[in-house]
Amino acid sequence: MDPDLRVRRSDVLSAWRGWRPLAVDPHAEEGAPASRDHVISENPETGVIFIAGGKWTTWREMAEHVIDKITDKKCTTKEFSLLGGDNWTENLPIKLVQKHSCSVEVARHLAKTYGTNAHVVCEMSRATGQAWPKFGVPISGGFPYIESEVEYACREYACTVEDVLSRRTRLAFLNKDAALHAVPRVTEIMQRELGWSDEIAEQQRVAAVEYLESYGGPVAANTGSALKTNNYRDLRAIFTALDEDKSGFLDREEIGHAARALGMDISDEHLNTAFQEMDVSGDGRVKLEEFEKWWNESHSELHKKFTQEMSIGADWETLKKAGGGAMFG
Numbered sequence: 001m002d003p004d005l006r007v008r009r010s011d012v013l014s015a016w017r018g019w020r021p022l023a024v025d026p027h028a029e030e031g032a033p034a035s036r037d038h039v040i041s042e043n044p045e046t047g048v049i050f051i052a053g054g055k056w057t058t059w060r061e062m063a064e065h066v067i068d069k070i071t072d073k074k075c076t077t078k079e080f081s082l083l084g085g086d087n088w089t090e091n092l093p094i095k096l097v098q099k100h101s102c103s104v105e106v107a108r109h110l111a112k113t114y115g116t117n118a119h120v121v122c123e124m125s126r127a128t129g130q131a132w133p134k135f136g137v138p139i140s141g142g143f144p145y146i147e148s149e150v151e152y153a154c155r156e157y158a159c160t161v162e163d164v165l166s167r168r169t170r171l172a173f174l175n176k177d178a179a180l181h182a183v184p185r186v187t188e189i190m191q192r193e194l195g196w197s198d199e200i201a202e203q204q205r206v207a208a209v210e211y212l213e214s215y216g217g218p219v220a221a222n223t224g225s226a227l228k229t230n231n232y233r234d235l236r237a238i239f240t241a242l243d244e245d246k247s248g249f250l251d252r253e254e255i256g257h258a259a260r261a262l263g264m265d266i267s268d269e270h271l272n273t274a275f276q277e278m279d280v281s282g283d284g285r286v287k288l289e290e291f292e293k294w295w296n297e298s299h300s301e302l303h304k305k306f307t308q309e310m311s312i313g314a315d316w317e318t319l320k321k322a323g324g325g326a327m328f329g
Contacts, residue, residue: 010254014172014179015217016215022034023038023039037054038052039052040069084114088116092107092116096111100119101132101134102125103144106144121149124148139169142175145171147189153169159194162212172215175217176216177217183205184205187201235291236288249285249286251285251286252275255278255302259271262305270302277294277300278291
């Protein structure tokens with residue numbers, strides 16, 4: 001990477017890891033290595049042929065190898081199209097734009113993901129209320145995933161909000177915060193499609209938020225613990241800790257990251273209200289002096305959470321009586 005580029009934790013949009021079990025043929029010679037591909041073996045006692053290992057992206061090849069092993073007839077899997085493969089052409093995105101008035105980005109995504117079934121997804125899409133694109137309301141700005149995909153996923157047996165945001169749309173893998181932003185709307189759509197009660201919908205929403213927090217992103221998974229265990233002696237230390245990109249000011253996202261890291265289930269509306277309360281100048285940047293004023297004067301839920309969790313809460317009354325500038329004199 002360019003040495004002039006200072007990579008910051010806040011530059012990380014999403015982070016994850018995966019486990020891939022490797023298969024070992026139980027009937028192979030002793031000491032045989034595990035396979036990074038699939039293993040086809042035959043039980044010498046029962047004659048049962050089985051396959052193990054492999055991965056999702058090679059499932060057709062795996063099937064072909066098994067069929068070729070157990071029969072003299074050649075596997076015909078390559079002669080069958082996947083769902084949405086019939087009549088597919090490279091011009092499909094153009095046809096989607098022409099017929100359904102969706103954006104080019106959405107059309108390309110739908111064609112690549114659903115093949116010709118993209119027409120079905122488009123036909124389910126809602127009007128945007130804009131001059132262009134006319135149809136295809138996004139579940140999160142800046143990404144080509146639209147609301148009708150959530151409905152379509154429910155009809156393809158998606159059962160959880162987490163499933164839709166991670167595997168059906170991949171949004172969680174691309175941007176954790178964008179996925180968190182989409183949780184309420186995705187929950188609402190799935191509740192309508194699957195007939196969830198309000199209780200089940202809330203359980204799904206909470207579970208999705210908890211799951212998405214594991215994706216790291218701009219705030220590491222252990223940030224909440226770090227904030228709670230650190231004994232901050234003054235507001236400057238707290239301000240510096242919240243300033244993830246070390247810009248010298250706090251933005252809305254940094255306040256939201258800190259709130260969630262401390263266990264708050266804060267809505268966009270409440271976050272906007274809290275940030276506006278801090279941002280006295282209205283320039284989208286909370287400077288140290290503004291943060292100090294907010295800390296000394298606010299009675300909001302966000303403020304209560306901060307003071308409780310950051311160990312400076314015990315000094316709250318002293319701070320309040322001392323007034324502005326007490327911590328920096």
